[in-house]
Amino acid sequence: MVQLIAYADRFGGSLRGLRDLLDGPLAGAFGGVHVLPFYPPFDGADAGFDPDDHLAVDPRLGTWDDVAALARGRDVVADLIVNHVSDRSAAFRDEPDMFLTFDRVFPDGATADDLLAITRPRPGLPFTRATAGGRQRLLWTTFTPHQVDLDVHHPTARAYLSRVLRRLAGCGVRMVRLDAVGYTVKTAGTSCFLTPETFAFVDDLAAEARGLGLRVLAEVHAHHRFAVEAAAHVDRVYDFVLAPLVLHTVFTGDAGPLRRWLAMRPANTVTVLDTHDGLGMVDAAGVLAPAQIEAVVERISANSGGTSVASRVPGGVYQVSCTSFDALGRDDRAYLLARLLHLFVPGVPQVYYVGLLAGRNAPFTGADAREINRRRYTAEEVDDALRQPVVATLLELVRLRSTHPAFAGEFALGDDPDGELLLAWRNGAATAELRVDPADRAWRATFTGAAGTLTYR
Amino acid sequence: MVQLIAYADRFGGSLRGLRDLLDGPLAGAFGGVHVLPFYPPFDGADAGFDPDDHLAVDPRLGTWDDVAALARGRDVVADLIVNHVSDRSAAFRDEPDMFLTFDRVFPDGATADDLLAITRPRPGLPFTRATAGGRQRLLWTTFTPHQVDLDVHHPTARAYLSRVLRRLAGCGVRMVRLDAVGYTVKTAGTSCFLTPETFAFVDDLAAEARGLGLRVLAEVHAHHRFAVEAAAHVDRVYDFVLAPLVLHTVFTGDAGPLRRWLAMRPANTVTVLDTHDGLGMVDAAGVLAPAQIEAVVERISANSGGTSVASRVPGGVYQVSCTSFDALGRDDRAYLLARLLHLFVPGVPQVYYVGLLAGRNAPFTGADAREINRRRYTAEEVDDALRQPVVATLLELVRLRSTHPAFAGEFALGDDPDGELLLAWRNGAATAELRVDPADRAWRATFTGAAGTLTYR
Numbered sequence: 001m002v003q004l005i006a007y008a009d010r011f012g013g014s015l016r017g018l019r020d021l022l023d024g025p026l027a028g029a030f031g032g033v034h035v036l037p038f039y040p041p042f043d044g045a046d047a048g049f050d051p052d053d054h055l056a057v058d059p060r061l062g063t064w065d066d067v068a069a070l071a072r073g074r075d076v077v078a079d080l081i082v083n084h085v086s087d088r089s090a091a092f093r094d095e096p097d098m099f100l101t102f103d104r105v106f107p108d109g110a111t112a113d114d115l116l117a118i119t120r121p122r123p124g125l126p127f128t129r130a131t132a133g134g135r136q137r138l139l140w141t142t143f144t145p146h147q148v149d150l151d152v153h154h155p156t157a158r159a160y161l162s163r164v165l166r167r168l169a170g171c172g173v174r175m176v177r178l179d180a181v182g183y184t185v186k187t188a189g190t191s192c193f194l195t196p197e198t199f200a201f202v203d204d205l206a207a208e209a210r211g212l213g214l215r216v217l218a219e220v221h222a223h224h225r226f227a228v229e230a231a232a233h234v235d236r237v238y239d240f241v242l243a244p245l246v247l248h249t250v251f252t253g254d255a256g257p258l259r260r261w262l263a264m265r266p267a268n269t270v271t272v273l274d275t276h277d278g279l280g281m282v283d284a285a286g287v288l289a290p291a292q293i294e295a296v297v298e299r300i301s302a303n304s305g306g307t308s309v310a311s312r313v314p315g316g317v318y319q320v321s322c323t324s325f326d327a328l329g330r331d332d333r334a335y336l337l338a339r340l341l342h343l344f345v346p347g348v349p350q351v352y353y354v355g356l357l358a359g360r361n362a363p364f365t366g367a368d369a370r371e372i373n374r375r376r377y378t379a380e381e382v383d384d385a386l387r388q389p390v391v392a393t394l395l396e397l398v399r400l401r402s403t404h405p406a407f408a409g410e411f412a413l414g415d416d417p418d419g420e421l422l423l424a425w426r427n428g429a430a431t432a433e434l435r436v437d438p439a440d441r442a443w444r445a446t447f448t449g450a451a452g453t454l455t456y457r
Numbered sequence: 458m459v460q461l462i463a464y465a466d467r468f469g470g471s472l473r474g475l476r477d478l479l480d481g482p483l484a485g486a487f488g489g490v491h492v493l494p495f496y497p498p499f500d501g502a503d504a505g506f507d508p509d510d511h512l513a514v515d516p517r518l519g520t521w522d523d524v525a526a527l528a529r530g531r532d533v534v535a536d537l538i539v540n541h542v543s544d545r546s547a548a549f550r551d552e553p554d555m556f557l558t559f560d561r562v563f564p565d566g567a568t569a570d571d572l573l574a575i576t577r578p579r580p581g582l583p584f585t586r587a588t589a590g591g592r593q594r595l596l597w598t599t600f601t602p603h604q605v606d607l608d609v610h611h612p613t614a615r616a617y618l619s620r621v622l623r624r625l626a627g628c629g630v631r632m633v634r635l636d637a638v639g640y641t642v643k644t645a646g647t648s649c650f651l652t653p654e655t656f657a658f659v660d661d662l663a664a665e666a667r668g669l670g671l672r673v674l675a676e677v678h679a680h681h682r683f684a685v686e687a688a689a690h691v692d693r694v695y696d697f698v699l700a701p702l703v704l705h706t707v708f709t710g711d712a713g714p715l716r717r718w719l720a721m722r723p724a725n726t727v728t729v730l731d732t733h734d735g736l737g738m739v740d741a742a743g744v745l746a747p748a749q750i751e752a753v754v755e756r757i758s759a760n761s762g763g764t765s766v767a768s769r770v771p772g773g774v775y776q777v778s779c780t781s782f783d784a785l786g787r788d789d790r791a792y793l794l795a796r797l798l799h800l801f802v803p804g805v806p807q808v809y810y811v812g813l814l815a816g817r818n819a820p821f822t823g824a825d826a827r828e829i830n831r832r833r834y835t836a837e838e839v840d841d842a843l844r845q846p847v848v849a850t851l852l853e854l855v856r857l858r859s860t861h862p863a864f865a866g867e868f869a870l871g872d873d874p875d876g877e878l879l880l881a882w883r884n885g886a887a888t889a890e891l892r893v894d895p896a897d898r899a900w901r902a903t904f905t906g907a908a909g910t911l912t913y914r
Contacts, residue, residue, distance in 0.1 A: 101569065102569040102572065103568065103569035103570075106566075106568070106569070108566070108568070109563075109565070109566035109567050109568040109569075109571065110566050110567060111560065111563070111565070111566040112558065112559040112560035112563070112566075112594075112595045113560075114566065115559065115584070115595055116586060116593050116594075116595055123585050123586055123587070123602050124581055124582070124584065124585055124586070124602060125581070125582050125584050125586075125595075127572070127581065127582050128580050128581055129573060129580055129581070129582070129771075130580070130771075131771060136573050137569075137573075138569045138572055138573055138582075145580050145581060314586075314587075314588055
């Protein structure tokens, strides 16, 4: 079944409000929900990914009982912020030794080559000077200076992660999303990103999670070979390649890269067209050519009237902040085609709340570009958005993807590489087919079952 | 004679406009002017301290001929931005080897202790990864990632600094201000701040400047012992301790710390109450107690109605952004007392244009706090400001400081440590005396000369 991705505060106003939406106007559409971080404060500098207390629910959003209520009858996905802890947290104040320092990785010092080898999507080095536990330390800070990386091999840090896993499992959470998991283990002389040592840690953490009845979703924004490799170690990985490929297909009519990716991608994925982060472009490297990626970025900019923001790293665009509806030029048929491709590709489709509501870009204020696609909806605005025809149709398609028996069957990709693109699901007599003519982007989706045939075009 | 500190764009609108003010309403007051950076772009990310081309005048401000015209009949002070160059500059593109990298200082690597020893008024490490000259480099960036530190020992970098010195001398500039000079030389295993190796470089640069007829002013914001040490190597250093001491004296009536500082400070100073940077608090450490510094910071905040901004570093307040007039609660008599203390202390007094005009704090926009005290004046606003009584009186006092013969004589500090504070200048029959009763902050300034006696109280 399809899952929703949402902030409780921005879509529903609270955990209870989010549940009311899922049980009310969205009933029957979503089998699960990834609730973005609800730990206090949900509105910190990194919008919840810098909690002060990973073991608590922000009281402005509700309680652990509300999480448990949300988890009854649906799969809740929750973040395990495994890489770092806020420097305002009690954990940092009370247990400074559970955090990683430069000298723990480089006891004999680091050379320029050692430091240049470290993977980081920012220009500086991931180190911050601070006094903690009565002495000056050079903390390892992969993200901001206020997000201090755990030493995941330190017994206290490992116990802290175990406590969070048990708390989540105890409330009925079904899947933990390992946020930024690629950065968790640092080994001198390596890229410090998804190395064999990282996978050994992921295996250990995943085994513990599974023992508690949790499944494990890995978040890896990087060249797709990393996600392919990670897929063997966890229950699911995000397919972040799909979104740029879908956009490329819809923008150009060239389905070749999408076909190639469908043949090589791992099976155990969560698929997304949009998330709380930007549209990942770094993930498409090697499937799309650099010029094709630049063309997608430019087309998104043109389609959105210049309101999208591309975040660049040396070598190209890392991600583009833009709503999926604006990226597709607010063209209902193009948007539905993109969503159909998303929904028909194997995996667990997740739909971001702003995309579900065909939301528009928020103005870029110069702060975090990702806020462009993190709109805060009032109840009235949700009602209004749901009345848009494109949203009503999308919601029907999501319900079909979640409930039509064909999707419990076998998937096949049509084998005519130059002609029509055909994505087909068959389960006995039940079928669901998406046919796209790459040349003129005409499409038709047909759902056949005991109740007859439904066609969208 | 007293000198003015001003941005040409914010006070006069251009180099010519600044000259018109000095020759017009300000005639006779200032013997010199420190023109803040006029290199292109004067309005970059660091308000001129990140030039693209240190050998050019921003055409929006004028030409080198305008600099030369300004320098006729008065001492022009210009910045030599000796520590770094913008990463947008031709110098960085064309000559990447003249910039400092991690491996040039630490060819065998650096330990955590090496890195923790580096002095820097920011939390991270001063390194930025960039591709330059066809290879990945770990650049040394003391300030922002876009201000790349020179390797001042590299012949190309040294030649670049020599070219700038010759250009400034060739236009009649009389003094170069060595911006951020404490950070220029990095030596492994040291604080990399005003080490013996730094002083060796300063000696070399100062000798070259003097050979060109330039005097040398060092800017050092740090514990005052550094400025005292630097004073032996250059023509003048800023006395940044004076401003917090003057404020402490006026706020509390306690003249003890000011008396102690007057007894230990170097003779060859430039004195300031305000500059384009914040009021330096780090400089007063060791002369004022930490609690006294905090009390000054709090009083500035209260006096300014909460519009000042204190920038903190581990260990205390680094600087406070606030106009000097707001810091003194917009109390004309308190302000004139502070200015009289400033003007009577030995050294070359420099008066910042916003302070000269008794300017108010600009709203803090969340960007650079120092913009609070960097107001941009239109010609009309300058005229209006000059009509304020407190400004008219201040201008009279500045003219007296610049022209009264007493100040060419001997300075003496009254020797009654518990009674009246007396700062006295005597040159034959000419005298200038400032008497302050610390208890009730009553004050009287008396100027006696051939033309009779003038008294301010």
